[in-house]
Structures are given as C-alpha cells and as structure tokens.
Amino acid sequence: xxxxxxxxxxxxxxxxxxxxxxxxxxxxxxxxxxxxxxxxxxxxxxxxxxxxxxxxxxxxxxxxxxxxxxxxxxxxxxxxxxxxxxxxxxxxxxxxxxxxxxxxxxxxxxxxxxxxxxxxxxxxxxxxxxxxxxxxxxxxxxxxxxxxxxxxxxxxxxxxxxxxxxxxxxxxxxxxxxxxxxxxxxxxxxxxxxxxxxxxxxxxxxxxxxxxxxxxxxxxxxxxxxxxxxxxxxxxxxxxxxxxxxxxxxxxxxxxxxxxxxxxxxxxxxxxxxxxxxxxxxxxxxxxxxxxxxxxxxxxxxxxxxxxxxxxxxxxxxxxxxxxxxxxxxxxxxxxxxxxxxxx
Ligand code: NCD
Ligand code: ZN
Numbered sequence: 001x002x003x004x005x006x007x008x009x010x011x012x013x014x015x016x017x018x019x020x021x022x023x024x025x026x027x028x029x030x031x032x033x034x035x036x037x038x039x040x041x042x043x044x045x046x047x048x049x050x051x052x053x054x055x056x057x058x059x060x061x062x063x064x065x066x067x068x069x070x071x072x073x074x075x076x077x078x079x080x081x082x083x084x085x086x087x088x089x090x091x092x093x094x095x096x097x098x099x100x101x102x103x104x105x106x107x108x109x110x111x112x113x114x115x116x117x118x119x120x121x122x123x124x125x126x127x128x129x130x131x132x133x134x135x136x137x138x139x140x141x142x143x144x145x146x147x148x149x150x151x152x153x154x155x156x157x158x159x160x161x162x163x164x165x166x167x168x169x170x171x172x173x174x175x176x177x178x179x180x181x182x183x184x185x186x187x188x189x190x191x192x193x194x195x196x197x198x199x200x201x202x203x204x205x206x207x208x209x210x211x212x213x214x215x216x217x218x219x220x221x222x223x224x225x226x227x228x229x230x231x232x233x234x235x236x237x238x239x240x241x242x243x244x245x246x247x248x249x250x251x252x253x254x255x256x257x258x259x260x261x262x263x264x265x266x267x268x269x270x271x272x273x274x275x276x277x278x279x280x281x282x283x284x285x286x287x288x289x290x291x292x293x294x295x296x297x298x299x300x301x302x303x304x305x306x307x308x309x310x311x312x313x314x315x316x317x318x319x320x321x322x323x324x325x326x327x328x329x330x331x332x333x334x335x336x337x338x339x340x341x342x343x344x
Contacts, residue, residue: 001312002279002284002312003311003312004309004310004311004312005275005284005287005288005309005310005311005341006307006308006309006310007287007288007291007292007307007308007309007310008288008292008293008303008304008305008306008307009033009034009035009292009304009306009307009308010033010034010035010243010271010291010292010304010308011034011035011036011037011243011291011292011295011296011304012030012034012036012037012038012243012244012245012247012267012270013037013038013170013193013242013243013244013295013299014037014038014040014133014172014173014193014195014244014245014246015030015034015037015038015039015040015244015245015246015247015267016039016040016042016246016247016248016249016263017030017037017039017040017060017063017070018043018249018327019043019056019059020326020327021325021326021327022249022251022325022326022327022330023059023060023063024063024325024326025323025324025325025326025327025330026249026265026267026323026325026330027060027063027064027068028063028064029247029267029268029323030064030068030247030267031064031065031067031068032343033270033271033308033343034068035067035068035069035304035306036068036069036070036071036301036304037068037069037070037071038071038073038095038096038133038244039056039057039060039070039071039072039073040073040098041053041056041072041073041074041075041098042075042098042100042105042106042107042108043056043107044107045110046075046077046107046110047072047073047074047075048074048075048077048080048110049074049081049084049088050074050084050085050087050088050091050093050094053072053073053074053088053093053094054072054088054093056072057070057072057093071095071096071299072093072094072095073094073095073096073097073098073133074088074094074097074098075097075098075100075110075111076097076098076099076100076111076112076118076121076132077110077111077112078112078113078114078117078118080097080118080121081121082120082121082123082124082125083124085097085121085124085125085128085130086124086125086128086130089128089130090128094130095130095131095299096130096131096132096133096170096299097121097125097130097131097132097133098132098133098135098172099111099112099118099132099133099134099135100112100135101113101135101137101138101139101152101156102139103139104135104137104138104139104148104218105135105137105218105262106218106248106250106261106262106263108135111135115156115159115160119163119164122160122164122167123164125167126164126165126166126167126168127166129168129300130168131168131169131170131298131299132160132167132168132169132170133169133170133172134152134156134157134169134170134171134172135172135173135218136149136152136153136156136157136171136172136173136174136179136219137149137152137218137219138151138152138155138156145220146203146220146222146223148219149174149175149176149178149179149219150176150178150179153171153178153179153182157169157171157182158182161186161190166189167189168189168190168191168298169189169190169191170190170191170192170193170244170298171183171190171191171192171193172192172193172244172246173193173194173195173198173219173244173246174192174193174194174198174230174233175198175219175220175221175222175226175230176222176226176229177225177226177229179192180192180229180230180232180233180241183233183240183241184233184238184240188239188240188298190240191240191241191242191294191298192233192240192241192242193241193242193243193244193246193295194230194233194234194241194242194243194244194290195217195244195245195246195264195266196243196245196247196266196270196273196274196277196333197215197217197221197246197264197266197333198221198227198230199227199230199231199234199273199274199277200227200273200277200335200336201215201221201227201336202221202222202223202224202226202227203220203221203222203223204224205221205336206220206221213255213256213257213260214255214264214265214331214333214334215264216255216260216262216263216264217246217248217262217263217264218262218263220262231277231281234277234278234286234290235277235278235281235283235286235290236286237286237289239289239293239294239297239298240294240298241290241294242289242290242291242294242295242298243270243274243290243291243295244295245266245267245270246263246264246266247264247265247266247267247270248262248263248264248265249263249265249267249323249325249330250263250265250330251325251327251328251329251330252322252328252329252330252331253328255331264333265323265330265331265332265333266332266333268319268320268323268332268333269317269319269332269333269335269339271291271308271310271341271343272310272317272319272339272341272342272343273333273335273339274287274290274291275287275310275339275341276335276337276339276340276341278290279312279340279341292304308343308344309343309344310341310342310343310344311341311342311343311344312340312341313340313341313342314340316338316339316340317339317340317341317342319332319339320332321334
C-alpha cells in the first residue's frame with residue numbers, strides 16, 4: 001500500500017480567480033498547492049485585450065505573490081482583433097484564448113453567436129500555435145441542458161476543427177462519455193480538462209433529497225455512467241486528459257438563491273480529493289500525469305521542477321468548510337466522503 005506520493009508541483013489548467021476582494025480572498029487557496037494556472041477571462045467586463053490581460057495578471061500576482069504563475073487568456077468575441085491576440089501571445093502576456101458560446105455560462109453574454117465571425121482570429125491562432133479553450137455547450141433553447149455538450153461536439157467543435165487545420169483545442173471541463181470518446185478518437189492537437197468535482201458528483205448529488213446549490217455548475221454534472229467515463233479517462237494515463245479544476249467561487253448568497261449561480265469552489269481541497277479518487281480507482285500512479293505532466297505536455301511548457309508530497313492519513317483530513325472573503329463567504333466543495341490524503 002502506498003502511503004506517500006511525491007509529484008511535480010501540480011498546475012490548474014482552468015481556474016476562475018475573479019477580481020477585487022474575491023480575488024484577494026480566494027487566490028491564496030490555489031497558490032498554496034499549484035504552481036501555475038490558466039486564468040479564465042470571464043470577469044465583468046471580460047478580459048478581451050492584451051492590455052487588459054496584462055493588468056489583470058498584475059492584480060493576480062499582487063494577491064498570490066510572485067511564486068505563482070498565472071497563465072492568462074483572452075475572452076473571444078466577434079470583434080476580437082487577430083493582431084492583438086497574436087501580439088499579446090508573442091509578448092508572453094497570454095497563453096490561450098477562451099471561447100464561450102454566448103449565454104452558455106456565468107458572464108458569457110459577450111461570447112460568440114456567429115462562429116463565421118471569428119474565423120479570422122482562429123486562423124491566426126492556428127498559424128501562431130495559440131490554443132483555443134472551448135466551453136463546450138451549445139446554447140440553443142431547444143437543446144436539453146444534459147445534451148448540450150454532446151451536441152456542441154457535432155455542431156460546433158468538429159466543424160471548427162475541420163475548417164481550421166492546425167488549431168490546437170482544449171475541450172474544457174468535459175462531463176460526458178461522448179466527450180471522452182471524441183477526444184480519444186482525435187490526434188493529440190485536441191486535449192481535454194477534467195474538473196475535480198465532475199470526478200466526484202453525478203446529477204443525483206445535485207437533485208436527490210433536496211436541491212444542493214453548491215453542486216450546481218456548468219456544464220452540469222451528468223448521470224453516473226458519464227462520471228465513471230471521466231474517472232476512467234483521468235486515471236487512464238492518456239496524456240490528452242489533464243486537470244482543470246474550474247474552481248469557480250461565488251458567495252454563498254449568490255449560490256443559495258432562487259436563481260443560483262453555477263460554479264463549484266474546489267481550490268482548497270482539490271489535491272486531497274484527487275488523491276482519494278485516484279486511490280479508490282487503484283490508479284495513484286496516474287495522478288502525476290493527470291495533475292503534473294499532461295497539461296505542460298499539451299501547452300508545450302516545462303514540467304514544474306518543484307514537488308509536492310501527499311501523505312495518507314489515519315484520520316480523515318480536515319479543511320475549512322468555507323473561506324471568508326471581503327466579498328462574502330464562499331463554501332468549499334464537499335465531496336461527500338472522507339478524505340485520507342493530505343498535502344504535507
Ligand atoms: C464558471 C463561473 O462561475 O465563472 N461556472 C461554472 O459553473 N463552471 C463558468 C464556467 O466555467 O462555465
Ligand atoms: Zn470555468
């Protein structure tokens with residue numbers, strides 16, 4: 001039995017850090033264990049230019065300290081200037097560009113409605129090797145919310161990839177066996193992030209025995225067979241799958257509401273949860289790839305030289321149930337089972 005596990009310091013390839021008092025309150029939760037993170041640009045207003053990304057990066061560094069490396073993204077709109085994207089990338093300010101179909105999730109109103117209008121940007125990104133990160137859900141009102149990811153693959157993602165050869169794409173926070181199968185069927189210019197919470201919850205966790213707003217996120221968790229497909233993909237050793245926590249803080253009053261916000265906050269206990277999930281799947285040896293190596297491999301960045309050590313505990317680990325921030329309290333994701341792994 002393995003009781004201790006040393007990994008390259010992990011990175012988080014999909015993270016929401018927000019801004020202002022919320023940023024100050026929650027950023028240390030990620031910086032404690034993670035070396036780098038891909039920072040989502042869905043602020044209000046969104047981060048759409050290289051200059052805005054640079055200013056946001058500096059606000060993040062002020063909250064985390066310079067040990068942590070935020071990898072910035074731009075929010076793709078129908079008026080994004082291809083030259084600004086390429087020059088921000090060349091200057092080392094941005095790492096990727098994020099595609100939100102308009103209306104798909106929190107703060108996505110400025111997203112893309114007509115994909116033909118972003119062709120010029122996508123062509124420039126393919127040319128410059130800048131990855132496109134997709135929120136993979138269609139927003140058509142006639143498509144059932146549980147089908148929106150699978151339909152996105154057929155109607156949007158596959159056509160974009162076919163018409164933009166060489167474009168490197170990450171399907172963010174995949175939630176279905178359909179997405180796992182699509183990624184597995186494609187060459188390695190397509191990767192996928194998997195969140196901590198989607199490895200743990202299915203849709204019953206949200207709805208059975210009363211509605212659980214802290215388990216509501218987008219894409220919404222699907223049925224158990226899909227969760228199992230995600231665990232299988234994450235623990236398979238396939239380098240196209242890597243960790244993107246999608247840790248997405250909202251204050252408790254915004255979550256526990258008649259129209260609650262989507263997002264699970266997992267930054268605080270992600271590494272303990274992942275170690276438990278991988279241990280339970282008899283795949284602890286695959287955690288290093290999933291959390292430490294596969295992401296840098298896709299992004300063509302070095303693996304972190306620094307390490308962290310996880311240790312198996314006799315008693316369940318304790319962690320705060322909520323983080324108090326200047327913007328209000330944020331509830332930490334409760335996996336619903338005890339965790340026997342802690343970061344030393
Ligand atoms: C995210 C947020 O709150 O910004 N919410 C979520 O449920 N994941 C947005 C997103 O990544 O979809
Ligand atoms: Zn997200």
